[in-house]
Amino acid sequence: MEHQIVQDASIAEVPVAGPTITARDVNVFYGEKQALFDVSVDINRNSVTSFIGPSGCGKSTFLRCINRMNDTIPICRVTGDIRLDGENIYDTDLDVVELRARVGMVFQKPNPFPKSIYENVAYGPRIHGLTRSKKELDELVESCLEKAGLLKEVHDRLDEPGTGLSGGQQQRLCIARAIATRPEVILMDEPCSALDPIATAKVEELMDELKANYTIIIVTHSMQQAARVSQRTAFFHLGKLVEVGDTRQIFTNPRNKRTQDYITGRFG
Amino acid sequence: MTIEATSGIEHHASRLNDPAKLKTRYASEARFRAYGIIALGIALAFLAGLFFSIISNGWSAFLQSEYRLDIYLDPAEIDPEGKRDVTRFGLADYTKMARAALSKAIDLPEKQDRAMKRDLKELLSRAVDVQIRDTVVADPSLIGKTVPIWLLAAGDVDSLLKGAIDRNVPEERRQLNNRQLQWVDKLAADSVLQKRFNSGLFTFGASSQPESSGLAVALIGSFFMMLTVALLAVPIGVAAAAYLEEFAPKSFWTDVIEVNINNLAAVPSIVFGLLGLAVFINFAGLPRSASIVGGLVLTLMTLPTIIIATRAAIRAVPPSIREAALGVGASKIQTLFHHTLPLAFPGIMTGTIVGLVQALGETAPLLMIGMVAFVVDIPTTATEPATALPVQIYMWATSAERGFVERTAGATIVLLGFLFVMNAAAVYLRRKFERKW
Numbered sequence: 001m002e003h004q005i006v007q008d009a010s011i012a013e014v015p016v017a018g019p020t021i022t023a024r025d026v027n028v029f030y031g032e033k034q035a036l037f038d039v040s041v042d043i044n045r046n047s048v049t050s051f052i053g054p055s056g057c058g059k060s061t062f063l064r065c066i067n068r069m070n071d072t073i074p075i076c077r078v079t080g081d082i083r084l085d086g087e088n089i090y091d092t093d094l095d096v097v098e099l100r101a102r103v104g105m106v107f108q109k110p111n112p113f114p115k116s117i118y119e120n121v122a123y124g125p126r127i128h129g130l131t132r133s134k135k136e137l138d139e140l141v142e143s144c145l146e147k148a149g150l151l152k153e154v155h156d157r158l159d160e161p162g163t164g165l166s167g168g169q170q171q172r173l174c175i176a177r178a179i180a181t182r183p184e185v186i187l188m189d190e191p192c193s194a195l196d197p198i199a200t201a202k203v204e205e206l207m208d209e210l211k212a213n214y215t216i217i218i219v220t221h222s223m224q225q226a227a228r229v230s231q232r233t234a235f236f237h238l239g240k241l242v243e244v245g246d247t248r249q250i251f252t253n254p255r256n257k258r259t260q261d262y263i264t265g266r267f268g
Numbered sequence: 269m270t271i272e273a274t275s276g277i278e279h280h281a282s283r284l285n286d287p288a289k290l291k292t293r294y295a296s297e298a299r300f301r302a303y304g305i306i307a308l309g310i311a312l313a314f315l316a317g318l319f320f321s322i323i324s325n326g327w328s329a330f331l332q333s334e335y336r337l338d339i340y341l342d343p344a345e346i347d348p349e350g351k352r353d354v355t356r357f358g359l360a361d362y363t364k365m366a367r368a369a370l371s372k373a374i375d376l377p378e379k380q381d382r383a384m385k386r387d388l389k390e391l392l393s394r395a396v397d398v399q400i401r402d403t404v405v406a407d408p409s410l411i412g413k414t415v416p417i418w419l420l421a422a423g424d425v426d427s428l429l430k431g432a433i434d435r436n437v438p439e440e441r442r443q444l445n446n447r448q449l450q451w452v453d454k455l456a457a458d459s460v461l462q463k464r465f466n467s468g469l470f471t472f473g474a475s476s477q478p479e480s481s482g483l484a485v486a487l488i489g490s491f492f493m494m495l496t497v498a499l500l501a502v503p504i505g506v507a508a509a510a511y512l513e514e515f516a517p518k519s520f521w522t523d524v525i526e527v528n529i530n531n532l533a534a535v536p537s538i539v540f541g542l543l544g545l546a547v548f549i550n551f552a553g554l555p556r557s558a559s560i561v562g563g564l565v566l567t568l569m570t571l572p573t574i575i576i577a578t579r580a581a582i583r584a585v586p587p588s589i590r591e592a593a594l595g596v597g598a599s600k601i602q603t604l605f606h607h608t609l610p611l612a613f614p615g616i617m618t619g620t621i622v623g624l625v626q627a628l629g630e631t632a633p634l635l636m637i638g639m640v641a642f643v644v645d646i647p648t649t650a651t652e653p654a655t656a657l658p659v660q661i662y663m664w665a666t667s668a669e670r671g672f673v674e675r676t677a678g679a680t681i682v683l684l685g686f687l688f689v690m691n692a693a694a695v696y697l698r699r700k701f702e703r704k705w
Contacts, residue, residue: 067595069591069594069595072590072591072594074517074518097597097598097599098597099597100594100595100596100597101596101597104595104596105591105595107588107591107592107595109588111586111588111589111591111592112592113589113592113593113607114589114611123593123596123598123606124596124597124598127596127597127598127602127606128597174592177592177596178595178596180596181596181597
């Protein structure tokens, strides 16, 4: 709850609290092929950080290192050091299940469970035993839907399947599901690429509200989106982190030639 | 340049509109469609022929000729000492009582020569003895009374009533002589002899007489085997498939296992019978002809089918669902049991039922483990000797009597009925649990 107190200040460009995530010299290999080269980056607390770069540049790969989703790929190997609040997340003692509750994820394609809207949100808290009673769980589900800006649209049909919602609603349901485990960090892997502009606008608005309580990292192909929603931007190219900085600076005054070429549309 | 480009386009356009080319394409499509319809027609015709032949031969097996006779349960014969001793009941000559009642029904004189007695006896099934005895044993208070009992007619009488015996055949080559024909006609006219629903088909065990043989042993044997297969093959198969799909590291050994599972599905079933004979009977010392052994052999045979179907069903669950579950912090096991398996359930069910249907119709491996036996007593446990439906069909098919031919087709109808019900269940379950995402 401490970071909630500092969050008002953290909207400012300079983070008041220290970084939530610090990554140092992260290398990722898919079998023989190296996908990421010595990535080192700090992610600020209670702000939105966007990862941009052309397809195959490693931004999604890096994102999936942060909640160790890459573990599910047998041939994937990660070296280096990623710390969440100073704790090494690749430590053998660390429980990956608990890590994923602390680092929620929203995927490119909305992927609600083929269960009711209520069950979709309640699933995470239930398996982690976060609530003691049915009433508490009901309240948690409602508050998560509320935070995801979905409650008004679905409050009278929580028993209906989540897969019956529209694409944008489904994605917001997935966001509600992600925040139901009370994470510190939310990873979003191109969350709007399957949505229409109106649904996209809603999700972007939501990110803006959520950053008060959560650290958000978003992978996006849309530079406009990165510019709109994020405070900091990291540019990846060919598996390397080319440049990271304040979004305004990256888009107006990039230090690196390649960044400049990319944002001006010369390649990508 | 321009002219060339234009002519190129024109050439292209003319090829598109070439009427001859269009005609050939339409013709070839029509031809292909015709081949498909012909193939389908041939398949359907064969299927219709099969069903017609089985049903026309077999429907009469569900009817059985029986006499309704008033039997005088003579105390002097059944229980001369008046002790009501059940073991003594078995010594009485019930056939004589049945013959007396039959002769009364035909209005024959009391005094009969040996030939007439033999002719009369031939009209009754040999099982009437047991039928009357069972009635007496069930209720000894009937002794001394005259009670109406339905008694089985002899196989030849049954065949005659069903039109399978030609009356125009000369007497010496006919199964029933002229006098017997006359009697049968009179009994039928008086409604003493009737065709009734053949409940014996489902309640009798093996017998050398067609009229007193039934499917009971085979039905119970098949039931025990299906139970064994369902209890063993489903959990083992689903667990193996789930491990291979979701947990097993991709390595040389998992590849070897995968190839071998696929090969096992194609192994001739008789080989599984040999394996069962060697392992379960010779090595493990399980009883021969027992349905538990049959069930174990069929389990081995069904496992590859269930594993392959379950793996396909698990693979068909979109990976995004697994990612979603893992993403909120579900463990691998939770992801499997809460999401993947429930979503794969319809496919698993279908595969399982297909496997069970295969096992239900399997004959060859059961012959190897001695389930092709003459079992009279109805088994109550899976370790007692039993047969199976397809084996019973095979055994009846090798008997010559008209009654057995009819029963062969009748048993086939029963087997097809079970297969149909199981397939319908598979379709129903798939429809019911199918979810869209």
